[in-house]
Amino acid sequence: MPSDTPQPAFVLVRPQMGENIGAAARAMLNFGLDRMRLVAPRDGWPNQSAVAMASGAGRVLDEAVLVERTVEAVADCTYVFATTARQRDLTKPVMTPERAMEVAREKIAAGEKVAVLFGPERAGLENDDIALANAIISVPVNPEFPSLNLAQCVLLTGYEWRRQTVETASEVTEMAGSDWATAIEVDRLAEHYEETLDSAGFFFPETKSDSMRRNLRNLWSRMPLTQADVRMLHGMLRQMVRWKTKG
Amino acid sequence: MPSDTPQPAFVLVRPQMGENIGAAARAMLNFGLDRMRLVAPRDGWPNQSAVAMASGAGRVLDEAVLVERTVEAVADCTYVFATTARQRDLTKPVMTPERAMEVAREKIAAGEKVAVLFGPERAGLENDDIALANAIISVPVNPEFPSLNLAQCVLLTGYEWRRQTVETASEVTEMAGSDWATAIEVDRLAEHYEETLDSAGFFFPETKSDSMRRNLRNLWSRMPLTQADVRMLHGMLRQMVRWKTKG
Numbered sequence: 001m002p003s004d005t006p007q008p009a010f011v012l013v014r015p016q017m018g019e020n021i022g023a024a025a026r027a028m029l030n031f032g033l034d035r036m037r038l039v040a041p042r043d044g045w046p047n048q049s050a051v052a053m054a055s056g057a058g059r060v061l062d063e064a065v066l067v068e069r070t071v072e073a074v075a076d077c078t079y080v081f082a083t084t085a086r087q088r089d090l091t092k093p094v095m096t097p098e099r100a101m102e103v104a105r106e107k108i109a110a111g112e113k114v115a116v117l118f119g120p121e122r123a124g125l126e127n128d129d130i131a132l133a134n135a136i137i138s139v140p141v142n143p144e145f146p147s148l149n150l151a152q153c154v155l156l157t158g159y160e161w162r163r164q165t166v167e168t169a170s171e172v173t174e175m176a177g178s179d180w181a182t183a184i185e186v187d188r189l190a191e192h193y194e195e196t197l198d199s200a201g202f203f204f205p206e207t208k209s210d211s212m213r214r215n216l217r218n219l220w221s222r223m224p225l226t227q228a229d230v231r232m233l234h235g236m237l238r239q240m241v242r243w244k245t246k247g
Numbered sequence: 248m249p250s251d252t253p254q255p256a257f258v259l260v261r262p263q264m265g266e267n268i269g270a271a272a273r274a275m276l277n278f279g280l281d282r283m284r285l286v287a288p289r290d291g292w293p294n295q296s297a298v299a300m301a302s303g304a305g306r307v308l309d310e311a312v313l314v315e316r317t318v319e320a321v322a323d324c325t326y327v328f329a330t331t332a333r334q335r336d337l338t339k340p341v342m343t344p345e346r347a348m349e350v351a352r353e354k355i356a357a358g359e360k361v362a363v364l365f366g367p368e369r370a371g372l373e374n375d376d377i378a379l380a381n382a383i384i385s386v387p388v389n390p391e392f393p394s395l396n397l398a399q400c401v402l403l404t405g406y407e408w409r410r411q412t413v414e415t416a417s418e419v420t421e422m423a424g425s426d427w428a429t430a431i432e433v434d435r436l437a438e439h440y441e442e443t444l445d446s447a448g449f450f451f452p453e454t455k456s457d458s459m460r461r462n463l464r465n466l467w468s469r470m471p472l473t474q475a476d477v478r479m480l481h482g483m484l485r486q487m488v489r490w491k492t493k494g
Contacts, residue, residue, distance in 0.1 A: 027399070032389040056392060091423045091473055098410065099417035139406075140415040142279040145303060152274070155399055156406055159386075163345065168387040170346035176338045226338055 002034045002063050008081075008104050008114040008161065009065075010154060011037040011073045013129055016121050018043055022053025023151035024118070025060035031158035032166070036064040037073045037115070070117065070129045077115040079107050082125055082133035083153055085146050090127065093135040100137045101160040116157060121150050178228035185230050190220045196237055249281045249310050255328075255351050255361040255408065256282040257401060258320045260376055263289045263368045269300025270398035271365070272307035278405035279413070283311040284320045284362070317364065317376045324362040326354050329372050329380035330400055332393050337374065340382040347384045348407040363404060368397050425475035432477050437467045443484055447491075 010028055015021050015038065025036060038045060045066050054061050067073045074080045081100055095103065104114045117133060119125035130136065139148060139156055148156070181189075194213060203209040223229075257275055262268050262285065272283060285292060292313050301308050314320045321327045328347055342350065351361045364380060366372035377383065386395060386403055395403070428436075441460060450456040470476075 026392075026394050029392040030388045030394055056394060087421065089423045091421060091425065093418055093420045095418045096410075096415055136421070140409065140413065141277045142409075145273075145276040147273050147277055147303060152399070152402055155402065159403055159406075162387065162389075166387065168343055171340055171342045173340045174334065174338060174383070176336045178338065 003032070005032065006108045007033055007035060008108065008116050009035040009037050009073075009077070010157070011039060011070070011115050011117045012041070012150070013039045013070055013073075013117055013125060014042060014120045015118075015150065016042045018047035018049030018051075019053045020121060020150045021047060021050040022055075022057075022061070024154040025050070025054040025057040025064075027151050027155035028158050029057040029060055030155070031162040033158050033161065034060050034063065036060050038064050038066050039070050039073050040068055041066075042120075070132055074115045074117070074132060076113055078112045079104070079114045079135075080117065080133045081115070081135055081137050082117045082119075082130045083137045083139075083157065084119065084124055084130065085138065085141075085148070086124065088127060088130055088136070090130060092130070092133065094138050095135055097137055097139055097157050097160040098164075100135065101157070101164045103135070104161065105164045118150060118153055173224075175226065176228075178226040181225045181227050181230045185227065186220050186225060189225075189230050189233055190217050192234060193220075193237060196241060250279070252279065253355045254280055254282060255355065255363050256284050256320075256324070257404075258284040258286060258317070258362050258364045259288070259397070260286045260317055260320075260364055260372060261289060261367045262365075262397065265290055265294035265296030265298075266300045267368060267397045268294060268297040269302075269304075269308070271401040272297070272301040272304040272311075274398050274402035275405050276304040276307055277402070278409040280405050280408065281307050281310065283307050285311050285313050286317050286320050287315055288313075289367075317379055321362045321364070321379060323360055325359045326351070326361045326382075327364065327380045328362070328382050328384050329364045329366075329377045330384045330386075330404065331366065331372055331377065332385065332388075332395070333371065335374060335377055335383070337377060339377070339380065341385050342382055344384055344386055344404050344407040345411075347382065348404070348411045350382070351408065352411045365397060365400055420471075422473065423475075425473040428472040428474050428477045432474065433467050433472060436472075436477050436480055437464050439481060440467075440484060443488060 010024070010033060012021060012024060021038070021041065028034065028036065041047060046061070050061055051058055065073070081104070107114050116137065117125060117129055119129065137157065139153065141148060194216060197203065203212050257271070257280060259268060259271060268285070268288060275281065275283065288294060293308070297308055298305055312320070328351070354361050363384065364372055364376055366376065384404065386400065388395060441463060444450065450459050
């Protein structure tokens with residue numbers, strides 16, 4: 001059973017290699033997409049090469065809808081995107097994947113059905129396929145080296161879908177089993193180092209002593225220290241003292 | 248010669264298959280990136296499978312910098328990202344590709360040198376490699392099916408770099424050799440249809456005539472018509488009249 005999550009259908013139009021169908025299924029499932037539609041795959045259907053390549057994403061292939069013509073694949077859709085690299089002689093909005101998946105998100109949230117067409121490996125979509133679409137998706141690649149393959153185009157579109165629809169913290173800090181040190185803990189650390197280093201005659205000459213102390217305090221406070229870091233730094237210093245007193 | 252455009256270096260750490268090195272080169276060049284560094288590729292260097300797969304992106308391989316250890320690959324860099332799928336037991340910021348390439352853009356604009364580490368195919372980066380990094384990049388994939396390969400991880404990171412640095416109109420309408428129709432042209436079209444349809448007895452019954460006229464006018468004005476569309480619509484109607492008068 002496909003997932004319940006509302007999502008666009010990805011339509012592979014006349015795909016040639018089974019491997020690419022399998023790779024597209026994997027690319028889709030990476031981003032939580034599992035509604036594939038297939039228009040007249042060259043080597044028939046089902047296809048063993050597709051299954052072998054899909055491995056863990058075989059479910060996407062099992063549930064894929066097979067049709068003969070592109071129009072049947074989008075018959076129930078109210079908004080259709082066509083992915084294409086080349087400029088076409090058709091008046092049609094051309095969107096980045098980012099903008100397109102933003103539009104898709106809005107339409108799907110409003111209850112519409114959305115599909116994205118992907119063309120065959122060599123030639124891409126024909127103009128008759130594109131004429132069925134409301135808008136074109138064009139990935140902004142280096143114009144001197146545009147070489148995205150079918151699964152990569154599916155991957156980038158799927159990535160943008162997930163980026164637009166699944167809230168992800170853009171930056172978190174992974175804590176390896178320790179909380180951040182508090183200001184008082186850092187202050188005690190600074191104190192410990194300052195006193196010990198003072199005994200060791202580190203703050204010399206006298207005229208520079210104040211600025212050296214200030215710089216050292218500042219060093220600790222601008223470090224992102226965890227409680228474990230603070231414990232380790234205390235331990236290092238205690239060990240140096242122990243080593244010294246042993247002579 | 249690599250391009251002059253300031254950009255992050257992409258470092259492939261102990262890559263296994265030559266094909267994947269070639270695919271990574273293609274993925275990079277799609278997004279205008281051409282500074283590859285290689286740490287101890289398993290099958291030696293240069294590698295014929297890499298060259299065959301890279302095809303048009305062979306230049307990226309020719310200019311790749313080969314080193315023995317990860318630390319040598321990032322020796323000149325002031326900020327290093329490590330890409331990884333698994334959770335690691337290290338205290339380190341974890342960023343989305345989007346956030347990471349935003350940080351990279353800012354640092355590179357300020358004259359810093361930035362690198363991104365990508366691990367070997369099977370196991371990914373080792374903790375010793377990751378310890379060299381200032382931050383981790385983690386692609387927000389479906390947690391139930393995370394299956395990005397090396398070239399795909401390079402592709403998504405490269406895509407985000409370009410998305411953050413190259414201004415692209417998010418939506419433009421491709422015009423197939425015709426400008427948009429002006430309001431007066433659309434008004435004349437509405438007039439033409441209204442008069443002809445009136446003669447044909449279309450606005451019937453009388454009680455509904457006003458709302459039918461209003462709906463028809465509204466239909467034209469909410470269509471995104473080009474001048475070529477308007478000419479075709481005038482022509483269609485004239486032809487119907489000609490056909491009728493012949494009849």
